[in-house]
Amino acid sequence: MSSNTQSELSLPLIHQGKVRDIYDIDHQHMLIVASDRLSAFDVIFEQPIENKGKILTEIANFWFDKTKHIVKNHLTKIKLDEVMSAKEARMLSGRAIVVKKLKPLPVEAVVRGYIIGSGWKEYLGFQSICGISLPPNLKLAEQLAKPIFTPSSKAAVGEHDANISFEEVEGLIGADLAKQIKEVSLKIYSYASKHALERGIIIADTKFEFGLDSNNQLTLMDEILTPDSSRFWSLSDYSPGSSPKSFDKQIIRDYLETLDWNKAPPAPKIPEKIMRRAANKYNDIQSILCS
Numbered sequence: 001m002s003s004n005t006q007s008e009l010s011l012p013l014i015h016q017g018k019v020r021d022i023y024d025i026d027h028q029h030m031l032i033v034a035s036d037r038l039s040a041f042d043v044i045f046e047q048p049i050e051n052k053g054k055i056l057t058e059i060a061n062f063w064f065d066k067t068k069h070i071v072k073n074h075l076t077k078i079k080l081d082e083v084m085s086a087k088e089a090r091m092l093s094g095r096a097i098v099v100k101k102l103k104p105l106p107v108e109a110v111v112r113g114y115i116i117g118s119g120w121k122e123y124l125g126f127q128s129i130c131g132i133s134l135p136p137n138l139k140l141a142e143q144l145a146k147p148i149f150t151p152s153s154k155a156a157v158g159e160h161d162a163n164i165s166f167e168e169v170e171g172l173i174g175a176d177l178a179k180q181i182k183e184v185s186l187k188i189y190s191y192a193s194k195h196a197l198e199r200g201i202i203i204a205d206t207k208f209e210f211g212l213d214s215n216n217q218l219t220l221m222d223e224i225l226t227p228d229s230s231r232f233w234s235l236s237d238y239s240p241g242s243s244p245k246s247f248d249k250q251i252i253r254d255y256l257e258t259l260d261w262n263k264a265p266p267a268p269k270i271p272e273k274i275m276r277r278a279a280n281k282y283n284d285i286q287s288i289l290c291s
Contacts (some may be wrong), residue, residue, distance in 0.1 A: 009023055009031075009033075009084065009088055009092075010084065010085065010088065011023035011024060011025060011031055011083070011084060012024045014030060018037065018039035018042070018044055019034060019035055019037050019039055019052075019053075019056070019228060020032050020033060020034055020035065020222075020223075021033045021035060025083050025098065027101070028100065028101055028214075029076065029078065029083070029098055029099065029100060029101060030098075030099060030101050031080075031083065031084075031096055031097070031098055031099075032096065032097050032099055032222075033053070033092060033095060033096045034052075034053035034054070034056045034057045034095045034096070034223075035048070035052075035053050035095075036048035036049055036050060036051065036052045036053050037052075038052075038249070038252065038270075038275075038278075039228070040249060040252050040253055040256060040267075041253070041256065041263040042161065042263075043263060043264065043265055043267050044265075044267065045267040045270065046267065046269075047269065047270055047275055049249070049275060049278055049279050049282060050275075050276075050279045051279065051282070051283070052228075052279070052282055053094075053095035054094040054095045055226075055227075055282045055283065055286045056095075056223060056226045056227070056228060056282075057094060057095050057096070057097065058094070058286060058290060059225065059226045059227075059285070059286055059289060059290060060223040060224050060225070060226050061075070061097070062289070062290045063192065063224040063225040063226075064220070064224055066191075066192075066195070067188050067191060067192070067220070067224065070184060070187050070188055070191065071184045071187075071188070071218060071219070071220050072213070072217060072218070072219045072220065073219060073220040073221070073224075074099040074100045074102060074211070074219055074220065074221040074222075075097065075099060075100075076097075076098050076099060076100060078098040079098075080092055080093070080096055080098065082098075083098055099221070100213060100219070102211025102212060102213055102219055102221050103211050103212045103213075104154075104209070104210075104211045104221065105172075105173055105177070105181070105209075105210050105211055105212065106153065106154050106172055106173070107151050107152075107153070107154065107164075107169050107172060107173060107178075107181065107210075108151060108152040108153070108154055108161055108207045108208075108209065109149070109151055109181050109182075109184075109185040109207060109208040109209065109210060110149070110150045110151055110152055110163075110185075110205065110206070110207045111147050111148070111149055111150070111185050111186060111188075111189040111205060111206055111207075111208075112129065112144065112147065112148050112150055112204070112205040113143060113144060113147040113189065113193060113202075113203065113204060113205065114141055114142065114143050114144065114202065114204040114205065114231075114233075115129075115134070115138055115140070115141065115142055115144060116140065116141050116204050116205065116231060116243070117205065117231070118163065119150060119205070120140055120141075122163060123138065129148065129150045129163070130148075130149075130150040130151065130163050130164065130165050130166070131165035131166065131167070132148050132150065139240040139241040140240070140241055140242065140243060141204070141233075141238075141239075141240050141241070141242065141243060141244055142240040142241075143240070147186055147189050147190065147193075149166065149182045149185055149186060150163060151163070151164055151165075151166065151168075151169050151181075152164060152207075154209075166178065166182065169181070169182075177218070180218055181210055181218065184208075184210075184218065184220075185208050188208065188220075188224070188225075189203065189206060192206075192225050195289075196232070196289060197235065199288050199289065199291065200234060200235045200236060200288070201232050201233070201234065201235065201247065201285070201288055201289065202232070202233040202234075202235055202238055202244075203225070203230055203231070203232060204230075204231035204232070204233055204244075204246075205230065205231050206225055206229055206230035206231075207229050207230075208220060208222075208224060208229075209221050209222040209223075225289075227247060227248035227249060227281065227282050227285055228248070228249065230248065231246055231248055231250060232246060232247035232248050232285050232289075233245065233246055233247070234247070246281070247281045247282075247284055247285035247288075248281060248282075248285070249278055249281075251274060251277055251278050251281060252270060252274060252275075252278050255270060255271075255274050256268070256270075
């Protein structure tokens, strides 16, 4: 079974996402398999990042455990060999988890502590992000006075997420739930940022996904604080005004920005040296954060 393409299991496939494949177990549980697939600018590439699925799973599980005092999450204690054959469990060891089924909420909960990426581009045009006014003359990658909640819509595979205002989130899911997601997201970011800074890492921004459980309780789902959902920078290299070196797939994004590519399929081929450097970054951040 390839860790890059759809996992061939006896369980029925529910959904194939940009990086993760989801399989049905029963009416309460499902299986999430993290592949080595690369997704950038919402486009899936044929080239995999070596061992990425296992690294993403380990980092996410680390953070789910560290933040369970802030919000519930979708993890269960069910082992792989309880829901599939021993052979399948061995193939998926380290890259698959059994989780609770939730009702997903149609919002990407993005938190920014520094101004970079699409937030920087929006700031240059409007001096605001998601309707939040910011001071003039901010520098690229500058730390914001306080972290801000800048949500986006959830895009289908092959489409682009779009920044939306908090008022739009309230319209999508209701004022009370929107407020809860905002507060929880900012708490997780603050907690994780402190942990990371103590290890010489800046979490520039990140995104969370939430769902509701059978009791309509807010529950953290999908993944959390991995190189696929976050920008990690080295504190020792950080200097406002320039794009910092990162411990995530930014090295791939930066390369793609140099190409004459419209950020739509088909994806261009990325040089092997760039792919190796990205794989090394994933390994490095796992070693630093999960300690």
